[in-house]
Amino acid sequence: xxxxxAIAPEIGRVTYLDPTGFVGQAARQxxxxxxSVSGKVAxxxxxxxxxxxxxxxxxxxxxxxxxGVSQVVLRTKFTSTRPAEAGLISEMAEQTDFLIAGVxx
Numbered sequence: 001x002x003x004x005x006a007i008a009p010e011i012g013r014v015t016y017l018d019p020t021g022f023v024g025q026a027a028r029q030x031x032x033x034x035x036s037v038s039g040k041v042a043x044x045x046x047x048x049x050x051x052x053x054x055x056x057x058x059x060x061x062x063x064x065x066x067x068g069v070s071q072v073v074l075r076t077k078f079t080s081t082r083p084a085e086a087g088l089i090s091e092m093a094e095q096t097d098f099l100i101a102g103v104x105x
Contacts, residue, residue: 034097034098036068037063037067037068037069037097037098038067038068038069039068039069039070040069040070040096040097040098041069041070041071041072041073041095041096041097042060042063042069042071042072042073042096042097042098042099042100043072043073043075043092043093043095043096043098043099043100044056044059044060044072044073044074044075044099044100044101045075045076045077045084045088045089045092045099045100045101045102046074046075046076046077047076047077047080047101047102047103048076048077048078048079048080049080049103052076052080052103053076056074057074059100060072060074073092073095073096075088075091075092080103084101
């Protein structure tokens with residue numbers, strides 16, 4: 001299993017670390033950074049753990065009340081043990097201005 005680690009984002013390089021010893025690099029185009037999230041649509045991807053909905057619901061409220069996000073699209077992965085399906089990521093990319101994905105235990 002490879003874990004992506006952002007290295008030198010200003011040059012758009014990502015290094016993948018593999019616990020078996022393989023290291024690979026791939027050039028990637030970094031997404032432009034938002035100057036502000038005020039008025040934007042946020043995407044939250046819940047990892048699907050039993051207690052994570054509490055965390056992501058609270059995060060949605062903070063984004064709306066304290067940061068002026070206009071809307072939050074909250075989706076939950078089928079399982080926390082597998083990556084999100086490409087279709088789910090594509091759907092969220094079309095509907096939102098930025099996405100937060102994380103692990104909440």
